[in-house]
Amino acid sequence: MKTLADGGYDISAFFLDHRDVIARDWTQRVAKNSTGRISAAETQSELLPILDALLKIVGEWPNVSGAPFEEVRALLSEYSRSRARNGFSPAETATAVFALRDAVLSEANKNPQGPGYTGIERFSQMIDSLGLITFDAYVRTRETIITSQTEQLLELSTPVVKLWNGILAVPLVGTLDSARTQVVMEALLQMLVSTESQHAIIDITGVPAVDTQVAQHLLKTVMAARLMGAECVISGIRPQIAQTIVALGVEFGDIVTKASLADALQLTLQRSGFEVRKSERKA
Amino acid sequence: MTIVQHWSIDGVPADAQAAEFEIQSDADVVKVRQAARQLAQKAALSIVDQTKIVTAVSELARNTLIHGGGGTAQVEIVKNEKRVGVRAVFMDEGPGIADTTRALSGGFSTGGGLGLGLSGSRRLVDAFDLDTAPGRGTRVTVTKWAR
Ligand SMILES: Nc1ncnc2c1ncn2[C@@H]1O[C@H](COP(=O)(O)OP(=O)(O)OP(=O)(O)O)[C@@H](O)[C@H]1O
Ligand SMILES: [Mg+2]
Numbered sequence: 433m434k435t436l437a438d439g440g441y442d443i444s445a446f447f448l449d450h451r452d453v454i455a456r457d458w459t460q461r462v463a464k465n466s467t468g469r470i471s472a473a474e475t476q477s478e479l480l481p482i483l484d485a486l487l488k489i490v491g492e493w494p495n496v497s498g499a500p501f502e503e504v505r506a507l508l509s510e511y512s513r514s515r516a517r518n519g520f521s522p523a524e525t526a527t528a529v530f531a532l533r534d535a536v537l538s539e540a541n542k543n544p545q546g547p548g549y550t551g552i553e554r555f556s557q558m559i560d561s562l563g564l565i566t567f568d569a570y571v572r573t574r575e576t577i578i579t580s581q582t583e584q585l586l587e588l589s590t591p592v593v594k595l596w597n598g599i600l601a602v603p604l605v606g607t608l609d610s611a612r613t614q615v616v617m618e619a620l621l622q623m624l625v626s627t628e629s630q631h632a633i634i635d636i637t638g639v640p641a642v643d644t645q646v647a648q649h650l651l652k653t654v655m656a657a658r659l660m661g662a663e664c665v666i667s668g669i670r671p672q673i674a675q676t677i678v679a680l681g682v683e684f685g686d687i688v689t690k691a692s693l694a695d696a697l698q699l700t701l702q703r704s705g706f707e708v709r710k711s712e713r714k715a
Numbered sequence: 716m717t718i719v720q721h722w723s724i725d726g727v728p729a730d731a732q733a734a735e736f737e738i739q740s741d742a743d744v745v746k747v748r749q750a751a752r753q754l755a756q757k758a759a760l761s762i763v764d765q766t767k768i769v770t771a772v773s774e775l776a777r778n779t780l781i782h783g784g785g786g787t788a789q790v791e792i793v794k795n796e797k798r799v800g801v802r803a804v805f806m807d808e809g810p811g812i813a814d815t816t817r818a819l820s821g822g823f824s825t826g827g828g829l830g831l832g833l834s835g836s837r838r839l840v841d842a843f844d845l846d847t848a849p850g851r852g853t854r855v856t857v858t859k860w861a862r
Binding site for chain 2: 549607609610640641642643645647648671673675676679680682697707
């Protein structure tokens with residue numbers, strides 16, 4: 433491109449001289465791509481500090497991993513985090529950085545009669561690296577979000593419910609791994625204490641397969657409840673699970689198991705001294 | 716053995732007949748188990764047999780991870796003249812098993828487990844092959860046929 437031929441005007445100096453118009457162009461480009469999700473004012477307040485931090489250290493371009501770039505990196509990370517939380521895609525997030533290059537170069541190209549520019553390579557290299565930093569920070573934020581959602585799901589998916597005075601139930605759904613068992617066990621023990629219950633039913637109707645690890649986790653939970661003076665019944669043992677447990681050779685010892693939650697409830701009611709029978713009065 | 720596809724994230728593509736996995740974490744064990752279930756469904760195994768092969772796969776994948784120090788798993792649909800089934804192969808280059816009789820006797824564990832995974836898996840499947848030696852790693856192959 434003719435206008436970008438070798439000359440004396442370094443692109444960073446050009447950038448400094450035209451800061452205001454480039455800033456406006458950049459925020460407009462970015463705002464156009466983020467319609468609705470984030471206000472123009474917000475976009476501006478996020479982007480302008482990044483731009484100014486970059487202009488403070490033009491002598492350091494394009495070495496983005498150096499100490500002078502610390503502020504820029506921090507601002508970019510913060511920007512990525514906020515985009516990730518607001519539901520922007522990683523591409524959209526990184527594109528905002530690349531839009532800065534477009535803003536600078538299109539401004540530079542507006543003046544074909546002007547001096548040629550130098551340092552475009554370095555500038556471009558820097559923008560690429562900054563884009564990668566943005567991308568990285570974005571991914572890390574998403575990972576944090578996913579981890580915390582998984583933890584929330586874990587807790588949500590293991591409710592301990594009170595079925596009757598003194599009788600709790602834990603309906604387990606899905607795969608029972610170590611982390612989950614820990615959550616279940618803690619929740620159950622906690623509820624046993626707070627509700628002063630002596631009985632608990634662990635229902636595994638929703639557990640797809642019981643292998644030795646799941647079995648061991650179940651046994652541990654029952655033992656822990658026992659130490660607190662509560663008896664557990666395991667219910668919801670479907671035919672295929674029963675056959676698998678037998679083939680594996682897992683023994684539940686003296687732990688009572690029942691095919692259905694209803695059977696388990698009936699037994700537990702009995703054990704707690706309740707008598708369940710049909711009323712003789714006509715309804 | 717033909718491995719049609721190699722992937723590590725989202726389970727088995729709809730048209731896949733086989734899958735290969737690295738086993739380096741608990742999450743990988745879950746993936747292998749899910750693939751086994753999908754392929755067992757595709758091979759039209761009964762619910763009981765699906766549960767059996769999935770449980771065996773779960774045990775063996777965890778042994779590969781815990782005792783073998785990680786390795787690989789291959790799960791595939793197999794056919795012979797009469798039947799369709801699911802075969803799974805687990806390989807690691809860990810310490811191997813010195814006393815296979817004892818490891819298969821049930822109730823023996825070097826890792827604080829119930830010691831039922833290996834012997835139980837053998838009872839859960841139709842064909843079971845254990846190829847191991849101290850210092851040479853371990854290779855377990857299991858097959859479950861549709862009835
Ligand atoms: N891939 C392997 N590499 C080395 N040793 C193994 C391997 N698989 C099994 N073993 C040995 O065989 C023993 C028995 O295995 P098994 O799966 O039956 O029990 P476990 O894994 O110890 O307990 P769990 O009942 O939880 O499975 C193990 O304790 C281990 O010493
Ligand atoms: Mg085992």
